[in-house]
Amino acid sequence: MTSSSPLLQVRDLEVVYASSSGRRQVRALAGIDLQVQTQECMGLVGESGCGKSTLAKCLLGLVPAQQGSIKLSLPAEFRTRFPDLEQLWQSRSGSKTDPGLELIGLSGKAWRAVRKAMGFVFQDPLASLDPRMRAWQIVTEPLAMHGLASGKALRKKADQLLDLVGLDTQVALRYPRQFSGGQRQRLGIARALALEPPLVICDEAVSALDVSVQAQILTLLRELQQSRGTSFVFISHDLSVVKQIAQRTAVMYLGRIVEEGPSQDLFEDPWHPYSRALLEAVPQPQVAGRERQWLVAGEAPSPANPPSGCSFHPRCPLAEDQCRRQFPPMIAATAPSRQAACFQLSSGEISQ
Ligand SMILES: Nc1ncnc2c1ncn2[C@@H]1O[C@H](COP(=O)(O)OP(=O)(O)O)[C@@H](O)[C@H]1O
Ligand SMILES: [Mg+2]
Numbered sequence: 001m002t003s004s005s006p007l008l009q010v011r012d013l014e015v016v017y018a019s020s021s022g023r024r025q026v027r028a029l030a031g032i033d034l035q036v037q038t039q040e041c042m043g044l045v046g047e048s049g050c051g052k053s054t055l056a057k058c059l060l061g062l063v064p065a066q067q068g069s070i071k072l073s074l075p076a077e078f079r080t081r082f083p084d085l086e087q088l089w090q091s092r093s094g095s096k097t098d099p100g101l102e103l104i105g106l107s108g109k110a111w112r113a114v115r116k117a118m119g120f121v122f123q124d125p126l127a128s129l130d131p132r133m134r135a136w137q138i139v140t141e142p143l144a145m146h147g148l149a150s151g152k153a154l155r156k157k158a159d160q161l162l163d164l165v166g167l168d169t170q171v172a173l174r175y176p177r178q179f180s181g182g183q184r185q186r187l188g189i190a191r192a193l194a195l196e197p198p199l200v201i202c203d204e205a206v207s208a209l210d211v212s213v214q215a216q217i218l219t220l221l222r223e224l225q226q227s228r229g230t231s232f233v234f235i236s237h238d239l240s241v242v243k244q245i246a247q248r249t250a251v252m253y254l255g256r257i258v259e260e261g262p263s264q265d266l267f268e269d270p271w272h273p274y275s276r277a278l279l280e281a282v283p284q285p286q287v288a289g290r291e292r293q294w295l296v297a298g299e300a301p302s303p304a305n306p307p308s309g310c311s312f313h314p315r316c317p318l319a320e321d322q323c324r325r326q327f328p329p330m331i332a333a334t335a336p337s338r339q340a341a342c343f344q345l346s347s348g349e350i351s352q
Contacts, residue, residue: 005073005099007199007231008036008059013068015054019304026304028054030255032068033330038075038198039225041232043246043263045239045278047300050252052235056203059233060120061103061111071100074117077229078198084113116146119192123204126184129176135162136172139190146195161190165220182213189220196228203235218245239278243267251275254311255303261338271340274312310343318344 015029028051036042044052057063059070079086088110089101103114122128129138136158143149149157159169165186176184185205192200202221206214222245224230236242242249243263250260251272259272270276277296298315301307309326313319322343332339 005071006035007038007040007073007075008034008233009069009071009073009100010034010059011069011071013055013058013070014066015051015058015063016066017054024304026302027306028255028303029058029065030303030306032255032257034250034257034260036199036231036233038231039229040248041221041225041234041246043242043249044233044235044252045237045242045249046252047278047296048237049300049303051255051303052237052252053203055252056120056201056233056235059103059201060115060118061106065104068104070103072103072114072117072199073100074198075229078117081196082113082117085117088113112146116142116195117197117199119195119197119200121185121188121192121200121202121205123207126176126181128188129184131176133175134172135167135174135176135179135187138176138187140194141191142194148195157194161194164193164224165190166216180213182209182216185209185213185217186220189217193224193230198229199231199233201233201235204237205234206241207236207238214241221245239267251278254301254306256311256341258312258342259338259340261340262336265336265338271338271345272312272342273316273318273344275340277315310341318342320344 010032013029013032014027017026017028019026032055034042044055046052054063058065074082074085085101092101106114136155139161140149140154140158143154143157158172162169162172167183167186171179176187179187206217209217218241221232225232234242234246246263248261249263249266250257251274252258253274259266259270259275266275267279270279281296296315301311301314307314308324310316310319310323310328313323316323320343328341328343330339330341331345
């Protein structure tokens, strides 16, 4: 695995769910292309139902893909720490010119090795933490599960992990219900970092927390990115959070990425009409324990019954005939490197 390739390279990824009746199909991911570099935080934004969590689960091998490719290429400094992953890559890779390990189609056993290199933090820490486990057991669970430490060494590691996420080591014996929401999310993060993975996938990891706790967690993630070279896929429907943490941002709409670029450029000058609408949308007041909602005019269509052509056309103020008939190709610019899928963008316009 060479370090020059992106850490994660996703191509044409498709996930189709059968509806509960089994009669309809929901194309939750309709061809996703995405790259995440080493030590980069890639933000992923979009309205509820656009496929963000499906993408996170598919990257973690928890939801099968019908089509496409996910390649993981570990940078040199991580390779020696994940020897079974390196071995897997060597046994799989027919050609040494192919730097990445293809994750689609791996067996359950192989996924175990892959998941060591991928931490994940989900929205609801209480639901994802075993209420009968003490804090020290929770944060060291991956180490114990993979047989990487036991006894005193495990307890010592627990103290280091609690310290890393800013929790007093005296809380090691407490149970999840004895922590606040923010502290529980810190436990979830400590657990995700236990194996020092090169990639951490955060799905709405701070969405349930109030603003000051959110800020503390974001600072913690940024420090880890700097000190450990960790990459993040940071999913949130909350644009202000993504703007703070992500170097690049991808905007999703109905199972596709419609715009991607450096966060600063994208937030200052969004190209895609949907990105513009998202940025202009009015944040609704946050209700305790509930996701804050951004309201974009018009109704989000269902992936079970997607519109023809560009899926945003029914809500787009710029839509023309062509937009109703054909899905627009990505138009890309190089400096800075950004792209958007919209017929109304001319290459001349975006290179200005
Ligand atoms: N297990 C499932 N079975 C059927 N449909 C699903 C399932 N999970 C998600 N979906 C559908 O897939 C689409 C994308 O969902 P999701 O990935 O959860 O979006 P987001 O995280 O952006 O809110 C939605 O239409 C949702 O209803
Ligand atoms: Mg989700």
